[in-house]
Amino acid sequence: MFLTRGYASDSGFVPQEFSETADEQVLVADTPLQVAGREDETEPQITVAGVLVNALKGAVADVQDYAMLCGRTMVTLVTPPYYLQDVLQQMDSIGAGSLPIILLSGFFIGAVMVLQTGAQFTRFGQTSLTGDVVAIALVRELGPSLTGLLVTGRCATGIASELGSMLVTEQVDAMRAMGTDPVRKLVAPRVIATLLTLPLLTAMTDFMGLMGGCVASVFSLRLTAVEFWRRAIDALDFADLMQRFTKPFFFAFILATIGCYKGLTVRGGTQGVGRATTQAAVLSSVMIIVADAFLTKVALYFADKLF
Amino acid sequence: MTSALTSSSDSGPTITFEGVRIGFDGRDILRAVSFQVQERETLVLLGETGMGKTLSLKLAAGLLRPSKGNIQVLGRDVSGMAERDLLAFRRQIGFVFQEGALFDSMTVGENVAYRLHEDRVKGDEVELRVREVLRFVELEHTMDLFPSELSGGMRRRVSIARALINQPSIVLYDSPTAGLDPVTSQTIITLILRLRDVFGVTALLATQRLQDGFALANFRFDAASKRVVRRVSNGNAPGEARMAATRFLVLRDGGVYFEGGQEELVNTKDEYLKRFLV
Numbered sequence: 001m002f003l004t005r006g007y008a009s010d011s012g013f014v015p016q017e018f019s020e021t022a023d024e025q026v027l028v029a030d031t032p033l034q035v036a037g038r039e040d041e042t043e044p045q046i047t048v049a050g051v052l053v054n055a056l057k058g059a060v061a062d063v064q065d066y067a068m069l070c071g072r073t074m075v076t077l078v079t080p081p082y083y084l085q086d087v088l089q090q091m092d093s094i095g096a097g098s099l100p101i102i103l104l105s106g107f108f109i110g111a112v113m114v115l116q117t118g119a120q121f122t123r124f125g126q127t128s129l130t131g132d133v134v135a136i137a138l139v140r141e142l143g144p145s146l147t148g149l150l151v152t153g154r155c156a157t158g159i160a161s162e163l164g165s166m167l168v169t170e171q172v173d174a175m176r177a178m179g180t181d182p183v184r185k186l187v188a189p190r191v192i193a194t195l196l197t198l199p200l201l202t203a204m205t206d207f208m209g210l211m212g213g214c215v216a217s218v219f220s221l222r223l224t225a226v227e228f229w230r231r232a233i234d235a236l237d238f239a240d241l242m243q244r245f246t247k248p249f250f251f252a253f254i255l256a257t258i259g260c261y262k263g264l265t266v267r268g269g270t271q272g273v274g275r276a277t278t279q280a281a282v283l284s285s286v287m288i289i290v291a292d293a294f295l296t297k298v299a300l301y302f303a304d305k306l307f
Numbered sequence: 308m309t310s311a312l313t314s315s316s317d318s319g320p321t322i323t324f325e326g327v328r329i330g331f332d333g334r335d336i337l338r339a340v341s342f343q344v345q346e347r348e349t350l351v352l353l354g355e356t357g358m359g360k361t362l363s364l365k366l367a368a369g370l371l372r373p374s375k376g377n378i379q380v381l382g383r384d385v386s387g388m389a390e391r392d393l394l395a396f397r398r399q400i401g402f403v404f405q406e407g408a409l410f411d412s413m414t415v416g417e418n419v420a421y422r423l424h425e426d427r428v429k430g431d432e433v434e435l436r437v438r439e440v441l442r443f444v445e446l447e448h449t450m451d452l453f454p455s456e457l458s459g460g461m462r463r464r465v466s467i468a469r470a471l472i473n474q475p476s477i478v479l480y481d482s483p484t485a486g487l488d489p490v491t492s493q494t495i496i497t498l499i500l501r502l503r504d505v506f507g508v509t510a511l512l513a514t515q516r517l518q519d520g521f522a523l524a525n526f527r528f529d530a531a532s533k534r535v536v537r538r539v540s541n542g543n544a545p546g547e548a549r550m551a552a553t554r555f556l557v558l559r560d561g562g563v564y565f566e567g568g569q570e571e572l573v574n575t576k577d578e579y580l581k582r583f584l585v
Contacts, residue, residue, distance in 0.1 A: 004575060071432060081552070166410075169406065169408060169411075170404045170405070170406065170407050170408035171406065171409075171410055171411070173365070173370055173402075173404065174402070174409075174410070175410075176370055176394070176402055177397055177398075177400070177402035177404075178397065178398070178402075178422050178469075179394045179395060179397045179398040179425065180394065180421075180425055181390070181391075181394055190319070207523055248357035298359070
């Protein structure tokens with residue numbers, strides 16, 4: 001049994017005895033200001049419990065709708081028809097479009113890590129350890145999550161505002177009216193494109209981070225580039241790479257589906273689009289961080305058991 | 308448009324609403340709405356804003372589901388159909404949205420060709436058919452423009468062209484003349500008349516402007532002279548045999564307030580209805 005959102009018949013707002021057929025309808029007034037047929041309705045009483053229950057119902061309905069959208073998206077991923085051209089377009093916009101910010105941010109994050117940790121290592125005369133630190137922190141953690149958050153800022157918001165604008169200008173309805181499933185045409189290509197490009201973007205962040213770390217080590221800690229790279233590569237084992245390869249897929253799914261969900265559930269015109277865009281950014285960022293914690297725990301568990 | 312539009316062979320009602328109820332946010336918009344649209348008939352839905360005109364059209368196209376009641380379109384139960392079947396079914400219906408709802412990332416030509424691309428129609432045929440419908444709405448020259456480069460009236464016409472590309476037997480118009488100047492409105496009405504009289508389209512037309520409805524009831528498009536001419540009678544004259552009447556339906560407070568022909572509406576004693584006639 002699914003929840004229906006604030007519908008009249010569920011809230012008891014409309015009296016049951018109200019006539020069901022047009023013939024029986026009683027017309028009460030003929031003046032412009034008086035509205036006929038609604039005189040026997042009563043205003044619902046506002047109570048604290050009522051507000052809380054409604055908020056809870058709204059939250060549950062949100063989760064339910066989101067889960068349904070995810071489910072329908074999954075189905076469209078494995079059944080034809082596919083919109084390959086849309087997938088390529090989205091890959092260009094999400095993947096290639098995000099590249100500059102990923103390259104720049106990745107480089108400077110790596111450099112900052114060396115600068116911050118270098119001072120500590122210098123105290124113990126172990127500056128060569130910076131390679132280990134940058135590699136492990138970037139590959140296990142910062143690479144996937146930072147890329148996820150940066151792409152969220154750029155793309156989840158973009159997706160939400162684009163789909164939201166399409167929704168308020170009835171383009172989504174027009175699509176449905178012409179026999180196209182919006183989940184298949186709009187949601188699936190964005191999800192596929194993000195799933196395919198985010199792992200690649202993460203790889204770019206990792207690489208640029210290590211490059212940044214290398215440059216900073218050479219110039220501020222007087223390490224040689226060869227030493228930095230050797231330590232960095234030696235520090236990584238298979239378990240680290242497993243985290244590196246699984247996390248981006250989850251983050252990609254989260255940011256793309258939340259962006260689409262928020263876009264397709266816009267209410268209240270252009271103002272609603274703005275609100276949905278903000279919510280998409282906030283919600284997917286938070287969800288990525290939360291998911292990161294759980295994924296790390298799971299990955300560590302498996303690393304412990306398997307490797 | 309070379310071939311005649313396909314329409315259902317049975318002579319029963321094309322669209323039937325039975326006790327339809329729908330609402331949002333704790334308020335019913337339609338409570339118990341029942342009406343029928345016969346084949347080749349034009350039913351003009353009148354009502355103030357928020358009375359459920361657009362909602363009725365969306366219900367008829369299966370874009371929304373009623374919480375109660377039954378909707379039959381072309382002999383199929385739209386209210387109970389699965390979304391997957393509805394997607395295929397909707398290809399038989401043309402929907403003209405209020406603001407046109409053109410895809411703003413596509414050119415006019417791509418917008419009109421959208422359905423054909425979906426059906427994997429070959430490139431040459433797509434071009435041919437798109438040019439044909441765009442010529443029908445007299446906008447062939449705008450093919451490579453984007454919707455943002457068109458005027459409001461032109462966008463509506465492209466929207467009509469897009470709805471026609473599949474040669475539907477039913478067209479649903481959502482306030483096709485809203486916010487347009489009288490001259491542009493006239494162009495749109497002429498298009499609707501042409502569709503009705505040349506291709507025999509069944510139409511459900513939501514509007515706030517009664518004069519649109521009267522224009523549909525009083526005029527017809529003469530295919531021979533390619534001009535709009537005054538109708539001699541409401542569908543009874545020999546030359547107008549295959550034309551169905553235009554009827555009016557006024558929605559008010561969730562129900563059908565009035566249903567009938569033009570004469571009844573014009574001669575009404577009801578104060579509320581008279582407000583539409585001013």
